[in-house]
Amino acid sequence: MTAEDPTATTVTLERLAELVAAYGAAPERWPEVERVAAERLIVQSAAARALRDAAAALDRLLDAAPSAPPSGALAARVLAAAPHPRRPRAWRIVLAGMAPLAAAAAVALWLASTPEEPARHVATTRTLDVVVGQYASPTDVLLDSYALADAYTTVPSIGCFDSSLGCPRIDAAEPAAPSAEPFKGGA
């Protein structure tokens, strides 16, 4: 059973007396959670009905109290003070017009005051270029034209006397190396 369940709530005669003493006889003014049980008690108990009726008499008297409907003039006065639609003020319009100019000036100032790239950064970058250059294409050195020419002009100088084969002509006056004697074949 929960206190918030109207069907599970019980109301004693003593509690009903408190309810009508506080809220009067009309069930719609009673706390919602106790209303069903209080109405049930009134149906069952004459003493409960007497309590309710005594409260109803006071309610009727209270209902006789004068009321004060508002005058039309009051409604007009209240409405006259109501907020007006917001309109942009003059200084806001001026500011809005100046905003693009201010933005352009800020960009120009920023560009003018931006320092050159720091030296350390440049050095690092250049060093990196060199390093990349050396290792990125190692075959460049092998394909160098100087090296190729050198290779073509290099001919065996031992055991080659035939100039038609590209062997260099060896001056006869020069003492030939012993191994330079042509092989005659056979014995």
Added chain:
Amino acid sequence: VDDSDDALMLRAGRGDRPACGVLVERHLGRTVSFAYRMLGSRSEAEDAAQEAFLRVWSAAPRWRTGQARFTTWLHRIVMNVCLDRIARRRETTGDVPEIVDPRPEPSHALQASEVARHVGTALASLPEMQRAAVTLCHYQGMRNREAAEVMGVSVEALESLLVRGRRALRAALAGIAPALLGTE
């Protein structure tokens, strides 16, 4: 179009005059009625209602949905305005509420207008918090939780104020209309 008090307040905050008109049409009567029962004077009640709505308009641009129930908030404003006025009145004039003479005039048949006047006087003679509790629950038709919220008290405290207030009213009116109260 959402015409809840919440939505109307948001629109009022943007300067939507028709929304302000609906709020006035919907709530000014109850505002004046509450102030009248608290202050006992029609002209003062209208001044208090106008002051309360001025506070509503100034708060409207900052109104947030779901922050508070509009009627609860408005009644709280009205109650504070009325309590301020009662306190000022007491400071400046030393005014104390009139106590109803409980002695009925013999063989005098009370007219409805006289009953109304006596009830009004009896109500005005209650201490402010009891008067506020009775007014909120009986005349403004508020549930106990909402009335307690308006007054910034617990439901139990509200119930205690109601019991004492109604008991005092019964005592005050018993001399005026014993037949009506069944106390003859």
